[in-house]
Each structure stands twice: as C-alpha cells, then as structure tokens.
Amino acid sequence: MNQSYYLPHTKLQSLLDAIIERGYRCVGPQTRGGTITYDDFSQVKELPWGYEDEQLPGQYTLKKTQKTGYFNWVNGPQAIKPELFKPKESLWNVTRDEEGKLSFQPAQLTPAPLCLFGVRPCDIAAMQIQDKVFITGTYRDERYAQRRENTLIIAANCITSSNNCFCVGAGGFPKAERGYDIALTEIEDGFTLEFGSEQGSDIIASLKLSEADGSQINYAKQRIQEAADKQTKTLPGTNLRDALMNNLDHPRWDAVAERCLSCGNCTQVCPTCFCHSEEDEPNVKGNHSEHVREWDSCFTQGHSYIHGKVIRSQTRQRYRQWLTHKLGTWHDQFGESGCVGCGRCVSWCPVGIDITEEATAICSDFINLENKENSHG
Amino acid sequence: MDDTYLPNEAKIIERIHEGPGIFTLRLQFTDPKINEAYTFAPGQFNMLYLHGVGEIAISIVSDPHSDEYYNHTIRVVGRVTRGFEQLECGDCIGIRGPYGRGWPLEKAKGKDVVVITGGLGCAPVVSVFNYIINRRSEFGTISLMQGVKHSSDLIFRERFQRLKDIPNIKIYVGADKSDMHWPWYKGRVLDLVPKMELNPDNTIAFMCGPEMMMKAAVEALAEHNIDETDLYLNMERNMHCAVGHCGHCQYGGQFICKDGPVFSYPEIKELFAKEGF
Ligand SMILES: Cc1cc2nc3c(=O)[nH]c(=O)nc-3n(C[C@H](O)[C@H](O)[C@H](O)COP(=O)(O)OP(=O)(O)OC[C@H]3O[C@@H](n4cnc5c(N)ncnc54)[C@H](O)[C@@H]3O)c2cc1C
Ligand code: SF4
Ligand code: SF4
Ligand code: FES
Numbered sequence: 001m002n003q004s005y006y007l008p009h010t011k012l013q014s015l016l017d018a019i020i021e022r023g024y025r026c027v028g029p030q031t032r033g034g035t036i037t038y039d040d041f042s043q044v045k046e047l048p049w050g051y052e053d054e055q056l057p058g059q060y061t062l063k064k065t066q067k068t069g070y071f072n073w074v075n076g077p078q079a080i081k082p083e084l085f086k087p088k089e090s091l092w093n094v095t096r097d098e099e100g101k102l103s104f105q106p107a108q109l110t111p112a113p114l115c116l117f118g119v120r121p122c123d124i125a126a127m128q129i130q131d132k133v134f135i136t137g138t139y140r141d142e143r144y145a146q147r148r149e150n151t152l153i154i155a156a157n158c159i160t161s162s163n164n165c166f167c168v169g170a171g172g173f174p175k176a177e178r179g180y181d182i183a184l185t186e187i188e189d190g191f192t193l194e195f196g197s198e199q200g201s202d203i204i205a206s207l208k209l210s211e212a213d214g215s216q217i218n219y220a221k222q223r224i225q226e227a228a229d230k231q232t233k234t235l236p237g238t239n240l241r242d243a244l245m246n247n248l249d250h251p252r253w254d255a256v257a258e259r260c261l262s263c264g265n266c267t268q269v270c271p272t273c274f275c276h277s278e279e280d281e282p283n284v285k286g287n288h289s290e291h292v293r294e295w296d297s298c299f300t301q302g303h304s305y306i307h308g309k310v311i312r313s314q315t316r317q318r319y320r321q322w323l324t325h326k327l328g329t330w331h332d333q334f335g336e337s338g339c340v341g342c343g344r345c346v347s348w349c350p351v352g353i354d355i356t357e358e359a360t361a362i363c364s365d366f367i368n369l370e371n372k373e374n375s376h377g
Numbered sequence: 378m379d380d381t382y383l384p385n386e387a388k389i390i391e392r393i394h395e396g397p398g399i400f401t402l403r404l405q406f407t408d409p410k411i412n413e414a415y416t417f418a419p420g421q422f423n424m425l426y427l428h429g430v431g432e433i434a435i436s437i438v439s440d441p442h443s444d445e446y447y448n449h450t451i452r453v454v455g456r457v458t459r460g461f462e463q464l465e466c467g468d469c470i471g472i473r474g475p476y477g478r479g480w481p482l483e484k485a486k487g488k489d490v491v492v493i494t495g496g497l498g499c500a501p502v503v504s505v506f507n508y509i510i511n512r513r514s515e516f517g518t519i520s521l522m523q524g525v526k527h528s529s530d531l532i533f534r535e536r537f538q539r540l541k542d543i544p545n546i547k548i549y550v551g552a553d554k555s556d557m558h559w560p561w562y563k564g565r566v567l568d569l570v571p572k573m574e575l576n577p578d579n580t581i582a583f584m585c586g587p588e589m590m591m592k593a594a595v596e597a598l599a600e601h602n603i604d605e606t607d608l609y610l611n612m613e614r615n616m617h618c619a620v621g622h623c624g625h626c627q628y629g630g631q632f633i634c635k636d637g638p639v640f641s642y643p644e645i646k647e648l649f650a651k652e653g654f
Binding site: 091092094096100101102103104106133134137138139140141142245248274275276277278279280282286289291293296298302303304305306307308311312314316317320321324325329330331332333 | 380381382383384385386407426428429430431432454467468469470471613614615617618620621622623624625627629630631632635647651652653654
C-alpha cells in the first residue's frame with residue numbers, strides 16, 4: 001500500500017498553490033445554477049463547502065448544510081468530460097486561395113497543463129474508457145491525447161453515495177484505484193492523501209505533510225466503505241452483453257419507449273458517451289471553413305440517417321441501441337462495459353427512467369436461466 | 378504532424394458522366410509524395426471533403442494497381458453529393474483515407490466467385506468485380522448477379538452487354554419491372570440463385586446492396602450449402618469520422634468504418650437484418 005499523508009482543511013490552499021505554481025490551470029467543482037459544475041478556480045473558497053446533493057430518478061437537489069467538508073456532495077450533471085472531449089471543437093480548417101487551391105491546417109494544439117481537481121472515482125473510470133476510444137485504438141485523436149498527457153488528476157474518493165449511484169454494481173468502487181496523481185479522502189478536519197504518480201509524489205513532498213495516523217487512515221477507509229454500502233441500486237451483472245442481445249424483442253423495450261422522450265439527456269450527461277458529429281462552418285466570403293465536431297446523441301434522427309431513411313426512427317429502437325451498446329456491445333469494442341454507475345442518466349432523465357431497473361427487467365430471466373444451467377451443468 | 382482527421386488536397390483530373398446524377402471523378406493528390414505512397418484495396422473507401430460543405434464516405438472504384446489516379450463514382454442524393462456534382466476538371470477537394478477493410482481477395486484466389494449486387498450501381502462491388510476481371514486467370518468461374526427495381530435503373534447497361542465476352546463468366550440481371558426491350562430476366566434476380574450451378578466447396582460470394590436483398594441472397598446461397606464463412610457482405614451506415622471515434626456507424630459491437638465495411642456473414646449475423654440497428 002501506498003503511503004498516506006494528512007492534509008488539514010486549513011492547508012488545502014497550499015496544495016492548490018503548489019499545483020498552480022507548477023503551471024497548471026486548475027478546474028474543480030463549484031456550485032452553479034443549483035448543481036455542481038467543474039470550472040476554473042484558484043481559491044479553495046470557491047469549492048462547494050458544506051453542500052450536499054440529493055438525487056432521485058429525474059430529480060436533483062443541491063443544498064447548503066451546516067456540515068463541514070468540501071466533498072459531501074456526490075456529483076453534478078457534468079464533471080471532467082467536457083475538459084477532455086470538448087462539447088464542440090474545431091478539428092481543422094481550410095483556406096481556399098484565388099486559384100481554388102486548398103490548404104488544410106490542423107486546429108491549434110497548445111494544451112496548457114490542466115489540473116482536474118476533486119475528480120470522482122467513477123469519472124476517472126469513465127475517462128479511462130474514453131482514452132480507449134480516442135487514444136489507444138487504431139486511430140488516435142491527437143488533441144484529446146495531448147490534453148490527456150498534460151492532465152494532472154486529483155481524485156476525491158467518495159464519502160457518500162446518492163440514491164442513484166451504483167458504481168459497485170457496475171464493477172467499480174467509490175475509491176480511485178488507478179488513473180490519478182493524488183487521491184484525497186476527506187475526513188473530519190482534512191484529508192488523507194495518497195499519490196499515484198511521480199508528479200503526485202513530488203507535489204505531496206513539497207508540502208512537507210506529516211503521515212496520516214492509523215485512526216485517520218481507518219476513518220477514511222470506513223467512509224469509503226460506507227459510501228459503497230449505501231448504494232441500493234445495482235445492475236444484474238457486470239457483463240450483460242449476451243443477456244441483452246438475446247432479448248432484443250423483450251416487451252420492456254416497448255414499455256420504456258412509452259415513457260422515454262428521446263431527448264438525449266442521458267447521453268449528454270453520461271461520462272463515457274463519445275458520439276459526435278462533424279460539420280463545416282464556412283465564413284461569409286466562402287474562402288475559409290472550420291471543420292468542427294460537436295457532441296451528438298444516438299437519440300437524434302440524424303444519428304442513424306442513411307439515404308433517405310432513419311434506421312432508428314422509433315424511440316424504442318433508440319433506447320435499445322443506447323442500452324445494448326452501453327451495457328452490451330461495448331464489451332466487444334472495448335473489453336468492458338460502457339457504464340461506470342455514476343447514476344447521472346437516472347437523475348437527469350426528465351421522466352426518471354432508471355437504467356438499472358430497465359437492465360434488470362430485460363436481463364433477469366436470461367441470467368437466472370443461465371445460472372440454473374450452469375449449476376446443473 | 379500526423380493528424381488523423383486532416384484531409385490532403387487532391388485534384389480532379391477527369392470527370393466522367395455515367396448517367397443521370399451519377400458521375401466518376403478521377404483524382405490525384407497534389408502532393409506527389411502522398412500520391413505515390415497512397416495504396417488501397419478494393420472495398421476500402423475514402424472520406425471526400427468538399428470545401429465549406431462537408432465530408433462523405435465514398436468507395437474507391439479504380440484498380441489498386443492501375444495508374445497514378447484513383448476513381449470515385451458518386452451518386453447525387455443530398456447536400457454534399459449535390460455539391461460534388463458541380464465540380465469540374467481541375468477543381469480541388471480534400472481526401473483522407475483509405476479506410477476500412479475491403480474484400481478478402483487473397484482468400485478468393487482460385488475460387489469461383491459470385492458477386493451479387495442490388496439497387497442502384499453498387500460502388501464497392503464495382504471495384505472488386507473490376508479487380509477480378511483484370512486478373513481473370515487467378516479466379517474460377519465468375520457469376521455476376523445484379524438486381525434492379527426497374528430496368529431503367531440499370532446504369533452501365535452497355536458495359537453489362539460487353540461483359541459477356543469475358544471467358545467463363547455468367548451474368549444474371551433481373552428487373553422487378555422492365556420495359557419491352559429488356560434483354561434480361563424479368564423478375565427478382567435472386568429467383569435465379571436456385572438454378573445456379575455452384576460448387577459449395579470452392580465458392581465465395583461478395584454481396585452489396587439493400588440489406589433485405591442481401592438477406593435473401595444469404596438464404597438462397599445457404600441452400601447451395603455454401604459455408605457462411607464464405608459469404609461476404611458490404612455494410613453501410615451513417616459515417617462522420619471513418620476512424621471509429623464518432624459512433625455513427627456502430628453495428629452492435631462493430632464499427633462499420635474500421636472493422637468493415639466488408640464483413641463475413643458470421644461476424645454480423647447476430648444483428649443482420651434486425652430493424653433498428
Ligand atoms: C463505406 C461507404 C462507402 C460508400 N461509397 C459510396 C460510393 O462509392 N458512391 C456513392 O455515391 N455513395 C457512397 N456511399 C454513400 C455516401 O456516403 C452517401 O450517399 C453520402 O454520405 C450522402 O451525402 P449527402 O450529404 O449528399 O446526403 P444527405 O442525405 O444530405 O446526407 C446528410 C449526411 O448524412 C450522412 N449520410 C447520408 N447517407 C449516408 C450513407 N449512405 N452513408 C454514410 N453516410 C451517410 C453523411 O454524413 C451526409 O453528409 C458510401 C457510404 C459508405 C458508408
Ligand atoms: S449509463 Fe448512466 S450511470 Fe452509466 S456511466 Fe452513463 S450516465 Fe453514468
Ligand atoms: S432515457 Fe430519459 S434522458 Fe434518455 S432520451 Fe429517454 S427521456 Fe431522455
Ligand atoms: S464513422 Fe465514425 S465511428 Fe465509424
């Protein structure tokens with residue numbers, strides 16, 4: 001086990017300062033419009049001290065409490081995805097000269113070192129999934145890759161779960177295991193800290209912190225365990241590929257389609273969804289054009305449009321595409337599920353559709369049968 | 378810098394009118410180094426970019442070993458293709474590619490090849506068909522089967538007539554609806570599959586066209602006991618990136634852009650012809 005250090009609340013600013021001194025732009029959680037949003041900051045007083053969120057299917061409430069602590073809330077509609085996979089960005093631009101010659105220029109690649117501060121374990125897991133999409137596959141997204149290489153991750157392990165959280169059921173845990181430079185766990189009057197990289201270790205060393213004592217370490221561990229134990233939602237398995245693909249005509253698809261508005265909120269808030277469209281934005285003179293990409297959703301008409309027809313014209317087909325991909329065929333593509341159990345799609349669905357309930361309704365019979373066969377096998 | 382998404386400039390060397398709303402562009406990269414290094418296989422495609430309008434996926438129809446040009450045959454269906462129609466010789470466009478996995482030609486060598494296409498001029502099979510007839514001796518009997526809705530939909534009508542002179546080739550053309558002078562089969566061309574003489578141990582089939590037609594073709598070929606692993610299908614879905622990033626072309630666990638567009642039947646069987654995927 002990695003060495004644990006103790007950082008009192010009163011010294012959190014010095015951690016932030018040490019990061020900023022090293023040239024990082026810091027982005028961390030702040031309260032905005034009644035939710036938690038990740039945005040630029042440089043002072044710990046900008047963090048959501050004392051805030052708690054309550055999440056239920058289709059409901060999200062953030063409130064200020066008398067409790068001490070920066071990380072008593074769980075998550076907001078977005079965390080770090082927009083910093084790495086931008087909602088909209090130019091990929092390249094092209095200029096046409098008088099003779100009609102085209103000159104293509106890649107969009108600016110000057111990723112300033114970025115510190116993502118207070119990142120939840122599920123969002124780190126989601127980021128690692130997006131790394132597979134944009135970096136480690138056959139083709140590399142240079143801009144995403146460079147941003148990632150210049151990113152310092154300060155994880156904030158969860159000390160509570162919302163009613164919609166199910167990272168444990170999704171195969172994760174409310175403690176970051178990988179993918180961070182420093183991990184914080186908030187205890188009564190400060191944090192325990194662990195480093196996950198040389199960078200992180202350097203920063204911690206520069207703060208001259210004392211080691212966390214046994215009771216602090218135990219309390220941190222206990223709080224994380226409590227967060228895990230608090231989760232009531234779960235998925236019927238961590239690999240639902242076969243269960244879903246063998247149930248493409250399950251009546252539940254029709255039932256959920258009765259409720260689903262095909263609004264795409266679930267895909268917009270999901271930290272692993274990577275669909276995007278590309279489009280041109282020409283100037284008025286017509287001699288220059290920006291080729292931009294923008295987040296898209298499998299719930300739109302255009303997503304499956306092909307010569308005069310929309311392959312997924314019905315909501316049932318769209319919800320089925322989303323769920324079978326996220327929990328099913330994602331395994332074929334990336335060797336794991338596309339769901340980290342953050343619960344956002346449940347909280348931010350305007351009609352409160354709950355992915356865990358849908359997956360359970362569709363998959364349970366298949367799984368029970370499979371288990372029966374195996375035990376008789 | 379090697380940027381996955383960045384097109385290279387290419388020039389239109391020739392523009393050939395093929396039929397109403399169908400034309401072929403012969404292209405060359407303006408940078409000779411890129412042009413020389415560029416190689417592709419039949420069944421692969423490029424992303425063609427029209428200045429200020431957008432990028433689309435278009436198959437490469439020329440022979441991979443022919444000359445320093447490569448051809449794209451485009452049918453006008455919407456915004457970007459309509460824009461391409463306006464271009465003339467000497468105009469510049471953007472190209473990136475080639476992308477995807479083409480037809481299994483090494484595997485097809487020495488075998489009888491059945492090529493089945495439906496709908497309006499199916500570019501991916503044009504490339505493979507030309508490839509085979511240019512290397513006639515490397516393959517066994519060739520059966521070309523093309524189905525169209527209406528006889529007037531058959532583009533390259535004279536070309537079909539000329540194909541008859543190629544040794545050891547069987548041509549089947551059918552139109553669901555036909556005019557008086559239609560020299561071919563009147564009806565669904567796949568009705569002719571049961572009458573074909575096919576050697577199940579040495580036949581490979583390449584298909585492209587509407588999925589319902591390919592489904593019927595798969596079933597008809599199964600009757601001839603041709604192994605599923607010898608049936609290859611060209612799939613098509615909305616595409617934006619061609620590199621497995623944008624998510625538009627997903628077909629179950631496959632990205633049609635990078636894992637396809639050509640698939641062996643077992644690879645896509647699970648979802649094939651299922652509505653909504
Ligand atoms: C691998 C592959 C190879 C292809 N080869 C050829 C070819 O050789 N010749 C040819 O004429 N056409 C080919 N197509 C189809 C061609 O890509 C579409 O006709 C074209 O994208 C339509 O663009 P549009 O803007 O004119 O039409 P619109 O109807 O205005 O389409 C709007 C947008 O939707 C998407 N889209 C629409 N239809 C398709 C489609 N069929 N496939 C993929 N994206 C689509 C594109 O992003 C397009 O810009 C191929 C498609 C694929 C996937
Ligand atoms: S599917 Fe829902 S719960 Fe799973 S990662 Fe996406 S938003 Fe979170
Ligand atoms: S599941 Fe909910 S959030 Fe997702 S598209 Fe349907 S209504 Fe919108
Ligand atoms: S076209 Fe973008 S993922 Fe295939």
